[in-house]
Every structure is written in structure tokens, then in C-alpha cells.
Amino acid sequence: MESITGAYEPKETESKIYEKWEKSGYFNPDNLSVEKNTKNYVVYMPLPNVTGTLHMGHALNNTIQDIVIRYHRMNGYRTLWLPGTDHAGIATQFVVEKELKKQGISRFELGREKFIEKVWEWKNKYGNTIIGQLKKLGVSCDWSRIRFTMDEAYAKDVQNAFLHYYERGLLYRGKRVVNWCPRCGTSLSELELEYKDEKSKLWYIKYDLKNQISNLKYITVATTRPETMLGDTAVAVNPKDERYKNLIGKTLMLPIVHREIPIIADDAIDMEFGTGAVKVTPAHDMVDFEIGERHTLEVIQVINERGKMNENAGVYNEMKAEEAREKIVEKLKEEGLLEKEEEYDHRVAICYRCGHVIEPIPSLQWFLKMSMKDTSGKDSLAKNALDAVKSGKVKIIPNNFEKKYFDWLENIRDWTISRQIWWGHQIPVYFCKNKLESISKSQFPMPTGRQVISNEDKERYVVSLEKPKMCPFCKNCEMEQSLDVLDTWFSSALWPFAGLSESDLRNYYPGTTLITARDILNLWVARMIYSGIEFKKELPFTNVFINGTILTKDGKRMSKSLGTGIDPLKYIDQYGADATRFGIMWQATGQDIRWDETAIIAGKKFANKLWNAARFVLTNTSPNNISIHQPNPHISASTEADKKILSALEEMKKSVEKDIEEFEFSRPLHTAYDFFWHEFCDVYLETSKEQLSVKDENLSENTKTILLHVLLSSLKIFHPFIPFVTEEIYSHIPLENKKEYLMIEVW
């Protein structure tokens, strides 16, 4: 075995082997020589963003996926791991905007079309960075099937999904208070918000009663946002609150504005907090908006999309909200209407992307109906997702994450799917430019093909996959496509099937397993589940495995922005991908991981141990041209040591299989490690030296067979974990019925 010498050097070996694997075509299940009726094993990669670069979380998540895929491939499944990237609307737009800013250009100067061109340029240049990094890790994805969420075929399915929902009556347009980022100029879903603690004040403001009741002249409300009082349309109290019971239905004079507003009773009010009386501003608070709906209150918007006061704010018009706040507090003080102010710590919502404080404002958006309650005979999307897990058809592993999933779905709100950014799937809605006051029936032609026409809100539009050739309303305008784009998750929800070819859908849908991080369980997984049922009538997968989170050594979250992240590429470069994978999996017990670098060193040492043990076996077996045949090599135990190692091997193998099938990935690595190092190397290898030196040809030949057999079996077992070094060693093993690669060996 002259080609195995010295210490193991991962660097060259790894890139050489990865190239060979890719060339072999075996990442593509169509090239695997499997029987026709063989079962599929399909894994959907959680889509990295095109802005992404590899971090520890990806390394962990993708290593686990690769273990599952390689294990099943060797076990004879038609194995497909589908990779892809996500256009990541706001995230990408933000990155490109920042790039442009360096050159002193804003996206508004550029204009929408030019800007989108720039984003595509950026995407084509940098969008596959993470894919290249993943390859270094050794992942065996089928790159021939890589998709991007804005590929032509994918985009078509996205548009189709929109139309489908519209036809089913699940999409509606409405003015709602949404989370608005004034900097990004778009609405955000609740899942896109982050929070930060802020030191603020709680102001106690007197609202005079229109008519004094006995001695009572006013009631006091507490607020953190006095500037929104200009848009107050009620004050609410809890109906059970004795203090205010006799005031319900009475009228107050709103200070500064001098507008009459009613006192109403609503269960949402907490009697314990503040004074128990709350100002209600339906335009600028989600809860107030809901209260407003229940009591049919007027919605008066006083803050605009840029975070400034608007014309309804009178003298405060065009002031920034914070400035108006100060001015209003001053004014209240002057008028003696400020009872007191308290220091108050609270949380404010901020944009997950740019960090700007979120301003709840009313805005016309598209919503996807989720709620369980209003059923139109058919089960709601949320109900379908809920039932899939409740019935056990989809398993969430570990199952304590089910609760989080159920909680979210059971309390779900309609999903705001429109975004006012430029980068994304533009919604397939076309407006009539002429705002005709009334339209006669005769002006409503039948829709052509798959089109739905609508004239709600005096805004006439057509939902259609293609731009209508002629406006069905005025018959002469060039219809204009809506400028809204879809929430990124609207398209990623379709990931298991969107953009796949007919034959791939037939052969590879539904898939088997999804392996992901817990923070996107609801954001993404739940939505894929109901989308699968909605569009393909079949659940997209049966297992959802949630991997742990990698924390820093002192238990903090690893994050780029905090500077606490660690770059796995540094480890791959220094110790090799095998060592890095080993180190990660050694620690990935299911719990969150406080990162310990020494495990990678253990991995590096182990790769070397494996290498040297192989070197020993191969140099001691090659002189006589011994080779083995599998699957049933003629193994017989002639000594106690033989017996022991063979039964230990079988036991180890069984234990590893059981673990992997139960989504345990760290324990099998420990088990195999213990066996190989301590039982095979420390004990049997030493014993074999004696057995080989005895002048008993049968014994020494048999010992050689056993050495080769145990080595080969071990290589297979380790391959899913540390694919490179095992593949390299395999290429040197004298095997009669050898496969082209260990990767496709029979487990």
C-alpha cells in the first residue's frame, strides 16, 4: 500500500474527492443503480439566503442532512437532497442598497427597474457564495436540480399559487394596521419583528368629561405614546372595573383636539395596569384597531408612512413623531392636563433588517385567510397544518417542539403577504388606470382564461397570470401591474414542489424529511405543510427534525452582528472538513451546544487514527494479495480475540443503525469511535500482530480477512459522518466486487 503513507493530509484529498463525487453523478438519484420499486428518501434543504455566508448553524444543519442522505443512499434508497437559494426580499434589497450607498446612489434615484437589474447583477455575482462553501463541507446534494426562488419556473408557480388562493376566496385586500418600517418603506409580518428594550416614560393624561358627573371632572389615561392621542377615537375600560362602571357610554373631550370621544368597555383592558383606562387609537395600534372593529370606531391616521405626523395632526403636521411627542407633552403641561410622568422600561418592535422602530399604521394590504374559525366548508390552511401533526402524519422530532407549533396555529392571524419593496415576486394583479365612478354590467366582459376580475373599493383590478391585453373595465387603458411584491416566505412555502419538472414531481414528491432550525418552524415549516396539502394534495414530508442551536462558549447566541460568530471555514481550512463535521457532530446531542473547539481537534486526531489503522491493515494484508468479497465474506473466528472483535462490530453496527433511524446523530458517532479506537485499534490490532506472526497459515490468512472486514465495515459506518477520509481509504482497499465509490457502497 505504497500510496498510503505518513500522516493524513485532508486539504488536497478533500477537494480532489469532492470533484470526483460531483463528476460521478451519484448525487443525482437518477444515476443510482437501484431497483425500480426502491423507496425514495428525499430531503429538502432549508434555503440559505443569497446574502448568506456559511456559519456554524449551517454547518451543523447541513452535516446532519448529509449524514441522513449518505446513510440512506448506502442503504439502497433512491436518495435525493434538493438544494437551493432564497431571494430573501428585504435582506437582499437591503444589502444591495448599502452597496449602492457606498457609491452615493439611492435606489430611488435609480428607479425600480434599474434597481432590480442591480440586484440581479449582485445575485449572479455573490448569490452562490454559500453554495461553494457548503461544497467544502462535503454535502452530497443533487446540484443538477438546484433552484432559486425567483427562477422562471419557480416564479410561475408562485404566481399560480396567488391566483389559486384568490380563486378559492382565501385572499383579500384590506386596510389594516400593519407593522410598518418607515425606513424600508414596507409592511412586515409579525415574524419579521425584533424587539429591543427602551427606557421611556409613561405619561398620565387627564381627559375631561363633557359633562361633570357629581364631583368627577375627568378621567386619567396612561400612555407611552402621547403623540398618537391626536387620533384617539375612544377611551376604553374593562367592563368589570367598578371604578368606571358608571362612566361607560359617557363622553370625553379629547384634549388639544377638542373632539368628543366615547368611553367604551372592552375585555382587552387590563384593570391592573396604569389607571385601568386606556386611550384607543385604532390607526396606530394593533390592539386598538381590533377594539375599534368591535365598537365600530373611526380610524383616524395621524402618522404617515415616513414616520411623520400628517394633515390630521393639525399644527403638528410634518413633524417627526418623536418631535410631536415632546411638543404635545409640553402643551399638556401648559394646560394642566398632565397628571404625572413615570419612568418606564418597555419593549419596542424594530425592523429585523434595518433596526428602525416599527410604526403601526393603517395600510391597504393583501391578506391570506388563515383563521380556523370562519370555515367555508373546507378546512382552513391552519387547520390542515395542525391536523397533519396532530394525526401523526408529520412527526416533529423532538416532539416537545410540537407545542410551539400548535400554539402558533391555534392563535393564528391572517397573513399579510404583500410587501412594499422592489425585490421579490410582483403580485399578479393588474389595475385599471381609469377610475370610473360606476360601471355597468355590460362593461364586465367574461374573463379570458384564468382571470378573476374585481371592482372593490372603486379600484378595478384583474388577477391574472399574464397582463390582460385589454382592460376589461374601461377597454382602453394599458393596465398597470400592482407594485406590491410578496413576502419572501410566500414563495419559500412552496419550496418542496415549486419549479420542479413534471417528472421530478411525479418521481420525488412528496419527500421524506426536513431538517431545520427551530426558529423557522412556524415561519416556514408550518407554511410548507399546508401549502403541500393545498397545492399537491399530499403532505410534503413525514419527518421534521429540529436540530440544536450552536451557542458561544459562554452560552450566548452566535451572531454576526454581535461579533460572536465563528466561521466554520476557518476550521475546514485548518483541520479539514471531516474534522469539522466530526467536531460538530461529537457535540450535537440535540440540546443547544456551547461551542467547544477541542472536539474538532479530536476529529482531526481521529481522521489520522483511521488513516494509520488503515495503513497498518493494508500493509499487512497486501503481500499475499489478500482481498475480500462482500456482502458475505467467509469470516470465521478462530481465536477468542477474533470472536470478540466480530461480535463487537455487529453490536456497534446495530446500535449505530438504530440511532440514525431515530434521529440521534451524536451517540452513534461516539459508539463507532469507541469501537474503532479502543476495541479495534487498541486491542485487536495489537493481538493481530501476534496472530500474523505465528506460523499457522490458516490463522494468519483468517486474521488478514478479519482485519480487512472490520476496516471496510468501519469505513462504511463512518462515511456519513466523515465522508472524505473514508472515501480516500476505500479507494485503496483490495475488494473483489468493488464499487466506484464508498459513497454508493452497500451498507
Add this chain to the structure above:
RNA sequence: GGGCGCUUAGCUCAGUUGGUUAGAGCGUACGAUUCACAUUCGUAAGGUCACAGGUUCGAAUCCUGUAGCGCCCACCA
């Protein structure tokens, strides 16, 4: 405020249904080594299993409570 999880050797963590001397990697100490591997081998030190009760013949493991840490959810203006 609610939910989930964690607390075991100096560090990072295992410990399956309760059952003898509680394990691993790394680190530490001492020793070995021309014979696959110093990325090695051998030996050793090191733990009142967070704390307090309880169940049991027997508890790191089950129950109750307390404390600390982490994460998630929630409309406390």
C-alpha cells in the same frame, strides 16, 4: 405573565425503561515508545450529579418546591 429547556469532573457534554466501583473528549500529573499512528501508548488525580424535601429495599434518573441560566410566546397601553 405563560410555555419549553438546562444546572453531572478544571472546560464541553453523555448517562436509554430508577439497580453494584457515575462515563467520554479536551485539559492536568507521571511514565513509555526504533515494531500503523507523538495527531501515539500506559497509569493516575479529579464529581456530597444546583439546592431542599418526598416516593422507594435502592434516586443523577420519578414527584413537589426553591434558586440560577437560556430560549420562545403574549395586546399590559
